[in-house]
Amino acid sequence: MNKDEIKSKVNTVIQDVLRVKSEVIKPESRLKEDLGAESLDMVTLLMALEDTFKNSISDEDAAELTTVESIVSYISHRAEAN
Amino acid sequence: MNRVVITGVGPVTSIGCGVDSFWSAALQGKSNIQPIPDSWKSFHNFTSNIYSPLPVIDYTNFTISKVDQMQLDSSTLLALAATDLALQNAQIERTLENEKKNIWHLQNVDSYRSGVFIGTGIGGISTLINTQANHTLTPLKIRLGKNDLTKSESDSVVFQKVPGRFNPFSVAMIMPNATSSAIGIKYNLKGVNSTSCYACAAGTIAIGTAFQQIKNGVIDFAIAGGTEYLGDPFGGVFRAFDLAKTLVSNFECIETANRPFDKKRSGFLFSEGGAAVLVLESLEHALSRGATIIAEISAFHETFDAYNCMSLDPSGSEIVRLHTELLKSTAINPHEIQYINAHGTGTILNDETESSVIEKLYGKRVYVNSTKSLIGHTLGASGAIEAMVTALSIKHKTTHISKNCSDPVRNIAIVDKVESIDIQHAISQSFAFGGHNAALLFKEYLD
Numbered sequence: 044m045n046k047d048e049i050k051s052k053v054n055t056v057i058q059d060v061l062r063v064k065s066e067v068i069k070p071e072s073r074l075k076e077d078l079g080a081e082s083l084d085m086v087t088l089l090m091a092l093e094d095t096f097k098n099s100i101s102d103e104d105a106a107e108l109t110t111v112e113s114i115v116s117y118i119s120h121r122a123e124a125n
Numbered sequence: 126m127n128r129v130v131i132t133g134v135g136p137v138t139s140i141g142c143g144v145d146s147f148w149s150a151a152l153q154g155k156s157n158i159q160p161i162p163d164s165w166k167s168f169h170n171f172t173s174n175i176y177s178p179l180p181v182i183d184y185t186n187f188t189i190s191k192v193d194q195m196q197l198d199s200s201t202l203l204a205l206a207a208t209d210l211a212l213q214n215a216q217i218e219r220t221l222e223n224e225k226k227n228i229w230h231l232q233n234v235d236s237y238r239s240g241v242f243i244g245t246g247i248g249g250i251s252t253l254i255n256t257q258a259n260h261t262l263t264p265l266k267i268r269l270g271k272n273d274l275t276k277s278e279s280d281s282v283v284f285q286k287v288p289g290r291f292n293p294f295s296v297a298m299i300m301p302n303a304t305s306s307a308i309g310i311k312y313n314l315k316g317v318n319s320t321s322c323y324a325c326a327a328g329t330i331a332i333g334t335a336f337q338q339i340k341n342g343v344i345d346f347a348i349a350g351g352t353e354y355l356g357d358p359f360g361g362v363f364r365a366f367d368l369a370k371t372l373v374s375n376f377e378c379i380e381t382a383n384r385p386f387d388k389k390r391s392g393f394l395f396s397e398g399g400a401a402v403l404v405l406e407s408l409e410h411a412l413s414r415g416a417t418i419i420a421e422i423s424a425f426h427e428t429f430d431a432y433n434c435m436s437l438d439p440s441g442s443e444i445v446r447l448h449t450e451l452l453k454s455t456a457i458n459p460h461e462i463q464y465i466n467a468h469g470t471g472t473i474l475n476d477e478t479e480s481s482v483i484e485k486l487y488g489k490r491v492y493v494n495s496t497k498s499l500i501g502h503t504l505g506a507s508g509a510i511e512a513m514v515t516a517l518s519i520k521h522k523t524t525h526i527s528k529n530c531s532d533p534v535r536n537i538a539i540v541d542k543v544e545s546i547d548i549q550h551a552i553s554q555s556f557a558f559g560g561h562n563a564a565l566l567f568k569e570y571l572d
Contacts, residue, residue, distance in 0.1 A: 059191050062225035086293045090195050099289060 044122055049096075050115050056091045057111065060084060070112040078111075092118070129339045130570060132416040133215025133404035134513045135207040135350075139177040139396060139500050143210050148517055151525040152543050156499050158379050158394065165360025167282045173372035175379055176363065176395040177501035179356075182206060188219075190227045193307075198249035198298040201307045203400035203506075204352035208308050211348065215404040215416060222313070231312055233414045240317030240344045241309045242335040244327025244351035246505035246557075247362075248301030254357040255288045256295045262287045286358035304352055316344045322505075325468070326427075326557035327351050328401070329508030333425030333565055335405050345410040350402035351509035355395070363395055369435065371472055384529035385469040385495035386476050386539055393470040394501030401509040403516070418570040420516040423550075426451040430560035437474055437556055441482040447554070447562045448486055455566060457550060462491050464524060464551040466515045469495025470502055475556065480535040487537075492548075494527035494540040508555040508563070515553040515567050522548060 044052075054068050061078050074080040080088065089105050096118055100108075108114050134144050139157040141147035161176050184194055184202050187209040194202060212219060218232040231239075266284050297303055302320040309318040317338055321331040328351025335349035355362045366372050373392040376382030383394035411418060428447045432438035452459065465487070467479055483493060496511045503510060518524035523543055530539045554564040 087192055087195055090290065090293070091191070093290065094195075 046115065046119050049118050049122065052095055053092070053111065053114050053118065056088065056095055060088045060091050068111055070110070070115070072111045073109060074111070075109070096121070127340050127342055128408035129336050129405055129422045130408050130411050131403050131419045131422065131516045132406050132411050133211040133213075133217070134401065134419065134516065135210030135212070135214060136399070136401045136510060136513055137179075137182070137203050137207045137210070138399040138401075138503070138510060139179050142180070142182065142206070144214055144517070148521075151496070151499055151514065152523070154499065154526050154528050156380070156383070156528065158383065160379070161360065161363065164282050164286060164358065165363060168359050169364055171360070171364065171367045172370075173367050173374045173392065173395065175373065175382060176397060178397045179399065188227070188229065193227060196294045196298070197307055198252045198303060199354035199356065200245060200249055200251070200352045200398065201298070201304040203354055203398060204243060204304045204350065204402065205307060205311065207350060207352070207400040207402040208348055211350075211402040211404050217404070227311060229312055234346050236313050236315045238316055238344050239314040239346040240319065240335060240338055240348075241305045241314055242317070242319045242321065242331040242347055242349040243305040243308065244321040244323065244329070244331035244505045244508060245301050245304060246322070246324045246327055246353055247355070248322070249299035249303060250362060251354050251357050252292065252295055252298040254359065254361055256291050258286070258358070259288045259291045288358075308348055312348070314348070323561045323563070324557035324559055325502070325504050326508055326555035326561045326563045327505035328510070329512060329553065329555040329563040329565060330427060330561070332403060332405070332422070332509060332512050333427065333563060336422045336425050336565070339405055339407050345407045347405040348402055349405050349509075350400060351506040352400035353504040353506040354398035355504065356397045366395060373471060381529045383471055383498060383501060385471040385498045386467070386480055386493070386527060386534050387530040388532045388534055390471045390473065390476060392472050393497060396501035396503045399500065399503040399506045399510060401506060401513045403509065403513060420519040421568050421570045422565060423457075423568045424451050424454045424566035425564070426454060427561065427563040430562065432560055434560065435558055437478050438560075439474060439478055441478045443562050444479065444482045444556070445486065447564050448482070448552070451552070451564050451566050457566065459486050460490060462487060462550050462552060463546060463548045464492045464515070464518060466511045466518070466551065466553040467493050467495050468554055468556045469497050469527065471495070471497065476534055479556070480537055484535045484537050489536060489538045492524065492538050492540050492546055494524055496525070498528035498530065499525065508553070511553045511555070512565055515551050515565070519548045519551055519567055519569050522546060524548070
C-alpha cells in the first residue's frame with residue numbers, strides 16, 4: 044500500500060468516526076482541536092485504524108498520533124517495516 | 126385505563142429479518158439448522174452438535190453506523206436492527222438529529238411519554254468471553270510466539286480465535302442494560318428505560334412491563350422486546366447448555382431433530398441468537414397518528430415457581446395459576462381462547478408439564494404451536510419473537526405449524542398444517558431458569 048492509499052484510507056476512517064466532511068480534513072488538522080475528537084472518539088479512532096490496517100497500535104504510539112499527518116506517517120512507517 | 130395496541134413488529138431471526146421475510150418463512154415451516162462450527166469441536170467433545178445460526182447481517186442497512194458496531198455487543202446490534210424494522214413497520218417517520226452520535230427523532234412521538242423495555246437472558250456475554258480470552262491468552266500468545274519450539278501451538282485454533290483487542294468499551298457492552306440504553310439514546314426516548322433479566326421469560330416480561338406502563342397511563346408509546354446473542358469463538362455458551370443436558374441430542378436426521386411436544390423430543394435447539402421488537406401504543410395515541418393496528422394486548426401476568434433454579438416445578442401449579450390470574454384479569458373464560466403460542470422448548474420436562482397444563486385447562490379446544498420448533502431457543506429474545514408471532518397469527522387468522530411433532534406427548538391440538546383459524550383471543554407464554562413464568566393475553570383489535 045503506497046502513501047496515497049494510506050492517506051485516503053485514513054481520511055475515510057476519520058470521516059466515519061468523527062463524522063466530519065472530507066474537505067475539512069487536512070494533513071495538519073489536529074484531531075482534537077480542529078476536528079472535534081473527544082476522548083471516546085480517540086479510542087474509537089484507534090480501534091478503527093487497527094481494523095483498517097490490520098495492525099495493533101500501542102498506547103505509547105497512540106499518544107503521539109495527534110494530527111492527520113502523524114497518523115499517515117506512522118502507518119506508512121509500519122507498512123514499510125513489514 | 127388505556128387500551129394497548131401493537132402497531133409495528135421487527136424480527137431478526139435465523140429464518141428471516143423483517144416481518145414479511147420472517148412470516149413467510151414461518152408459514153412455510155422453514156428452519157436453518159447447521160452442524161456446530163468445527164472450531165468449537167477443537168475445544169470440547171459436545172453431546173449436542175447442531176445449532177441454528179443467524180444469517181450474516183449488514184447492520185449498516187439498519188441505520189447502525191460502523192462506530193456503533195465497534196462500541197456495542199451483538200445482542201444490542203440485533204435489537205437495534207429489530208427496532209429499526211419495527212419502526213418502519215409501524216410507519217413512524219424518523220429524521221436524523223445528530224449525525225455524529227447517530228441520534229434520530231421519531232415523528233409524532235413525545236420523548237417524555239415514551240419508554241424502552243428490553244429483555245435479555247445474559248446480556249453481552251459474547252463480549253465478556255471475547256475480552257476475557259484476549260486478557261488471559263494474549264500474554265501466552267506473545268510468549269509462545271517468541272519461542273520457535275511452540276510454533277505449532279501458537280498456530281493452533283485457540284490462538285487463531287483470540288480477539289486481537291480488549292475492547293475499551295467492554296463495560297458498556299457487557300452490562301445487560303446496554304441494549305435498552307442504546308435504543309433510548311438513539312431515539313431520544315426519556316420516559317422509562319427498563320431492562321428485564323429473566324432468562325427465557327425476559328422478552329415476555331419486558332413486553333408485559335411496557336403494557337402495564339401504557340395501560341396505567343405512565344407513557345403512551347413503547348419500544349418493547351427481547352434480544353440475545355450466544356455466539357462465541359470457542360463454543361463456551363453452547364457447552365454450558367450442553368452440559369446442563371438441555372440440548373437436542375441422539376437424533377437420526379438434522380432436519381427432524383428439533384421436535385417440541387413430540388414423544389421423541391430430546392432437548393432444545395440452540396440458537397445463535399435473535400431479537401424481536403414490538404411498537405406498543407395506547408389506542409388513543411395510535412389512532413391519533415393513523416396507525417395500522419396489528420392486535421391488542423389485553424392482559425399480562427407472571428408467577429414464580431419457588432421450586433428450583435434450573436427446573437420447572439413438574440406439578441405445573443404456578444403455570445395453572447398464571448393462566449387463571451391472566452384470564453381473570455380481563456374476565457375471559459378458557460373456552461374463549463383459540464390459540465396458545467407455547468414455550469415449547471422441546472425438553473422432556475418443559476413439554477410434559479406445559480402440555481399437561483394446557484390439556485387440563487383447555488383440552489383440545491385451543492391450537493398450540495412452538496415457534497422454537499422453527500428457530501430454536503433464543504432465550505431472552507424468545508418471548509418477544511413468540512409475542513410477535515401471536516399478534517401476527519391474530520392479524521392473519523392463521524399460524525405456523527409446530528414442526529416435527531408427529532406423535533404428540535398429549536392429546537392437545539398441535540398445529541400440523543397452516544389453515545384458516547378464527548383467532549380472537551390468544552396467549553403467549555414463557556417459563557425461565559430461575560422459576561419465572563409469564564404470559565401475555567392478546568386479542569383481535571376491534572373498534
